Each structure stands twice: as structure tokens, then as C-alpha cells.
Amino acid sequence: MYITITPQKLGNNYSQSSADFVGYLEKENQDLEQGALPAGKAGMEHFYNQYDVEISADEVVKEIDGNGAKLKKTEPKFYSITVSPSKYELNRLQNNSEDLKRYTRELMKDYVASFNREINGRPISIDDIKYYAKIEHQRTFKGTDWQIRENQPFATKILQLKTEIRNIKEGRAEGNIKLLQNKIDRLEKEAPHQQDGKRIVQGMPKAGNQSHIHIIVSRKDASNTFSLSPGSKHKASEVQMHGKNVKRGFDRDQFFDRAEKTFDRTFVYQRNFAETYKARKDFIKNPKIYFASLMKLPTNERAIAFKIMKESGVPMLPSIPVTQAQLAMKVFNRLRRGVEVAIKSSSIGI
Secondary structure (H helix, E strand, O other): OEEEEEEOOOEOOEOOOOHHHHHHHOHHHHHHHOOOOOOOOOOOOOEEOOOOOOEOHHHHHHHHHOOOOOOOOOOOOEEEEEEEOOHHHHHOOOOHHHHHHHHHHHHHHHHHHOEOOEEOOEEOOHHHOOEEEEEEOOOEOOOOOHHHHHHHHHHHHHHHHHHHHHHHHOOOOOOOHHHHHHHHHHHHHHOOOEEOOEEOOOOOEOOOOOOEEEEEEEOEOOOOOOEOOOOOOOOOEEEEEOOEEEEEOEOHHHHHHHHHHHHHHHHOOOOOHHHOHHHHHHHHHOHHHHHHHHHOOOHHHHHHHHHHHHHHOOOOOOOOOOOHHHHHHHHHHHHOOOHHHHHHHOOOOO
């Protein structure tokens, strides 16, 4: 499970409206209408919230934009939550769309519970937030994906050869076009990461089940009175405001942990060690502890964990060390480089 929480982007390219972001989330429906996506892949997906379905994009924009009272122009009006289940988690679902909608509604209860805030002396409830969600079924490879990065040396050589061919055709150079094209064909096949017999390139649609959830949640509560920011750096604390003790903060650790457990409980999912929130934290904070724990797993669970890690793009050891001391040293030296990239571009991220 890969979950991100990001604030509304502000700047020259983004207005104070949510229209740009909502329009971006409508791209799959637009592609379906234009016949740009394969028939039968997935039907139209509409916005929904805790109680309603088939909410229009116009209504989402109207509700989010109209719920930002007293926010400064430099403050985000909304936050974006992206929930990307792994292929193993998706395989557990019976009906992607309906099950993910059900999960969204439980997940947002976890979101609310992670605020250390009160409204009129009571804990925040699900009815105090204004959010809209949408399911997408397509993904494309990005420049940060590990497959693209590892294919890059081949892509660079192919581009150079194509430039040589173009120069020959346009009379700026001399050479054997057929020979150069044969080199290109060979490099295309030698690239380490292929999909359906083709070199994986940036922008290529990813194969398999790619269903994921986008959630747009207003920064202000449903009454347009109180600010609820999941971007708060305060996990759980109290501060004096106007002579009163006021609770503040959002506990991201609690949210991510609950989100994982809610999925497991809802769909009776048996989570492997490599998929757990605690393991992912250890991977980031202390790779030695992570791999030491990994080696203590039963053989079958360890094998699945290594498979998950490999698919996620985690830098792997060339072989399994004999001792824990060897393990710790190799892990530290191998993972110290590029661990942040692996986190950001794969499903192991937090």
C-alpha cells in the first residue's frame, strides 16, 4: 500500500481553484469517450464521497472552491490523498471499483481519527470533513520509476543512433543506415526491462491491474469554519490560543498504520512482512534492522518478501550473506545509495 498526502499546488501554473486538479482526474473518462483506451478495460468512474455516488466534476469544484473561508492566497484550499494498493492487495478484491469505494469510506474514518483536534469540545467525526474521491484504473511509467532509470543507458544510446541516422538522411553526415538500425534493434531487445516484448519507456501504460484512488479533501471542515491540515508538523500537542488550551496536529504515522490495518480487516488480507508499515519504516530509518528481521522469517514468507521487494525496485543483494554481520554491512553499503529514489518511485513508499 502506497499512500501520499500532498497539498494543493500553488504558483503561476495553478489558480486558486480546484478545477485544474479535478480536470486532471477526469482524464480517464475523457479518454474513454474518445476511444483512446481499450474497450472493456474499465467503465466510467465518477466522483463519490462518504454517502453519495456519481457526483459531477462541476459539483466537486464548486464545493471545494466554496469551502475556503479566511484562507490566504498562499495557503492550500485542499489536500490530495493518493492510495495505490499493490498488485497483491488488488488481487484480494472481488470488485475493484465497489471494494475500493468501500475501503475509501473506511480509510477516511482513519483520516479523521488521526487529527488531534476537537470541534466544539468533541472529537472530529467523518461528517466534519468535506472530501471527494475518484478511482482510476490506468497508470503510465514515469521518469522516476526504477524500470525507466535502469533502461536509461539503452535509451541514451538509441537516441544517439537515431540522431546519426537523421543526420545521414539529411546529408549532414555519411554512414550505413542499415547497420545503425540493426544496432538500435539490438539495443531495444537488450534493455533489461520489457513489457509485451517492447522496451519500457516513459509514458507507456503499465500492464496489469493498476487501480488506485485519488481523494481531494478540503482544508476547511464541512462548516467552512475550522482549518484541518494533514500537513501539520505537530503530531499531537496543545497550544495556548486566546487563553484556552487548543489541541492541534495530525499523526501521519497513525494514519498510515490504520490504513493498512483497515484494509487487512476489511478484505481479510494476510500481509507479508515486506508490505507492513513497520517494515517500510525500518527500511527507511535503519536498513540493517530491516534485513535482519527479514532473515528471521520462515523460508516461504522470506521468499515472498524478496519477490515483493524486487518488484518494487528495492536495491537487492547479489546473494544472501551467511552471517548477520555480513548482512548488515552489505545492506548498509548497498542501500545507502538511492534508497530515497526507491521509496518515491515504488509501492514500498510511505
